[in-house]
Amino acid sequence: MGSVVLRTGQRMPLVGLGTWQAAPEEVERAVEAALEAGYRLFDTAFNYNNEEAIGNTLKRWIEAGKVEREDLFIVTKLPHIGNRASDVPKYLDKSLKRLQLSYIDLYLVHMPFGFIPDATGDVPAINADGSFVLDLKTDHNAVWKAMEEQVDAGKTKAIGISNFNISQMERLIVNSRIHPANLQVEMHAYLQQKELRIFCETNGIVVTAYSPLGSPGAKQHWQKKYNYSPENFPDLLGHPAVQQIADAHDRTPAQILLRHLVQQHIVVIPKSTSPERIKQNFKIFDFELTPEEMEILNNLDHGEQGRILDFGFFKGVENHPEYPFKGTKKDTHNAVNNVFSSEEKQVAKPLNALCVQNV
Template sequence: MPPLAPTVKLNNGRDIPALGLGTWQATPGEVREAVKHAIDAGYRHIDTAAVYRNESEVGEALQEKFKEGAVKREEVFVTSKLWNTCHRPELVVPTCKKTLADLKLDYVDLYLVHWPFAYKIECHPYLNQKKLIEFCKQRDIVVTAYSPLANPSITMPAGGLPLLQNPKLKLLAAKYKKTVAQVVLRYVFQLGTVPIPKSFTKKRIEENIRIFDFELSNDDVTDISKLNKNYRVFPHAQAKHSKYYPFHDEF
């Protein structure tokens, strides 16, 4: 039995596993295997969404693991999301039912509005969101950290160094005998968030959940926090002139 992630208490009393598998950007067939690998590696939190267009494959993978007896439905925390074009009240229930049908589940554990307009909490060392996280903690709100590895597939502007190539993080990885990604995920977790790293590679899926057997020192957390540059992977700049654009606020 692989070690499981610890859980975090939500303000409704439910527990959410402290690390989940993100499923965005999967090619056909890829996410099915990723979810199965994740379950085998000890993941009990799967994050998906209707707009990812792969909920059927996620559901197929979950059903396979249920039938194998590898895990029970009540042991897996499944999150899905309502897309922007379905916010009208009369569309919410049918859209949710479509997600349930695609996932082949009777219920999801968490159903989010995907973007009320702002993105959810993007959080990584280049955008550590400390003010927002503290704001949420004061109101007993758990923050999900999406793109916790700053989406390595996206080229940074002005020749910036990708997060996973940062020399300070490489030194810390050597110090703790961990990968750079594990150090980053542990940092985001220690900030008080629930990271949902995406990977479709079996080895990385297994590595990404192995962040609960070590702890970054306070000094190292402080040093990583100094890497913050308010860099957003998803700035949604095309909407910056809208009065509803959220990123003009301090958080």
Template sequence: MAAKIFFNLPGGLKMPALGFGTFDSNDETEVTVSLNTALEAGYRHIDTAYVYQNEKIIGNVLKQWFASGKLKREDIFITTKLPPQGVHPDRVELFMKKSLENLQLDYVDLYLIHLPIGFKYDESAGRVKVNEKGEIQFEGKTDHAAVWRKMEEQVDAGRAKTIGLSNYNISQIETVLKTARIKPANLQVENHVYLQQTALVDFCHKNGITVVAFSPLAAPGHNKFAEKFGQAAKELPDIIAKKHSKSPAQVVLRFLIQREIAAIPKSITPKRIQENINVFDFSLDDNDMKELKKLDVGEKARVVDFSLHKGIEKHPDYKVKG
């Protein structure tokens, strides 16, 4: 089965099907070295977010690549995200501009709303509002239409080539679609061989919304965390990998891409950075795809859990399930 190397976005923009994730990496040396390794290996799609606190470091690396002439701005696809404290009509532009300043860019290729939930923000102190126990204060029900109108203004102003959503479910996407002048170009959600979310993916594809899978490896890093709490670690499938002389990680990434879902694996390990992009020289056959589809266990395989923000589950927009 063939796999697309790019997915088409509005305005003739091409999003590489395999990108570089950067969550949980904000040490200057670590980000600089891993991003340089990724760019040398051929990654041309970088995923970051205001909340990852690494936009400035990424911006510095890109600046050097542009200055050396090794890369032109239009050669690279950059995604960043509106943080939850920006999920309010009054603060979209503020945080878009902060991200561009950090990245030292005039525009991003894709600007996503990170979560459908807003955090209260103390503008004078420049930080999220917390109560006396240090717990985050949430905005009320999100006015999706009003926030989206502000996202559209970022496209009008040339700050974002395209805009999209992250961690939205079908009904939240439908709400946005109802009043959107510029349709969301992309949805970024957790998606991997154990959590395939076919209904959500089909809904997006039918509505012309591309899908990016975060935690595409079922986040082996999170396994260490899960094990601490007595949960079994998840092993990636290796029978199909052996058949193709590929690693299990390469198989599950290729599986996503053949499902027409882009993947943004994160790694700070040079060998793995190289390994994760080498998924275009083999192909999973129908039988492999069928076997891999059987590994879907649904919600219980979800690894990214926003309930670490105490009280979030009471928010009316806390329904991340597809």
């Protein structure tokens, strides 16, 4: 199994199991299947409400001697309702308790923007109009200093960020004692984030791609949880170019999309609750895409028009001063639909030098 080395010296597996949208009863079975398939990287978050289920499965395997804790790489995240320095240790302790672990391998600030929690302290407060109560005093530098203290305390081995843009990361790096080890962002064939990746490579930050398959289950999840329904939703797995390359290698379209990222040393965390797909998603280290195939997939990139997740389901989030897509937010889903429908049958064009940067 391939891995990348973090600035801490830790080896982070290149393929892990994503657990966003997975209900607790589903995630226990999924983690079990993933462990059996050889996965050792597991990604979760306080916001996913499934840390306890993941912890139950990990505890069973560790106590049975089927896996050593040191062989696992567990990632979880500080929630958007905890983006205050005083809340960092509180929410990390909650995650440790739920996961039944004494330390986390990588702890991420989940969102650059902050919300005010409701009376329970576990979910955001909501205004009368359905919008989220924003914490307009979000201070990244103060939060990061508290994150550094968690490393000092031995509660996490590494710290990083998720969904931050370049300018937000620049501010952190300039003011930090422990630089971010990892950035987790949406990344797939339609949104390849080349400028962001070059910045991370230059600054020694490993990139993790969430939604590497285009998050085919997200639309239904948003409809059910937030009553938020984007009009159009792109289909990466059904793209003719992806299917053609899959046929050439006798692989699934998912394996091709994952291999495309992993071959560029990007960590991927595809989510699945199907044991068979979990196994398939892990079997991407015994073949390699040709330079021509990589070029075809590289050329599917549509920049910001390819973004699926702009957090529009958090009503009013664009009004937060640290909303990461200011100046880039647009009617992404309509744009995506128009661009992709016009290119379904096209053959990839040659890339310029920027597009073939390897991270």
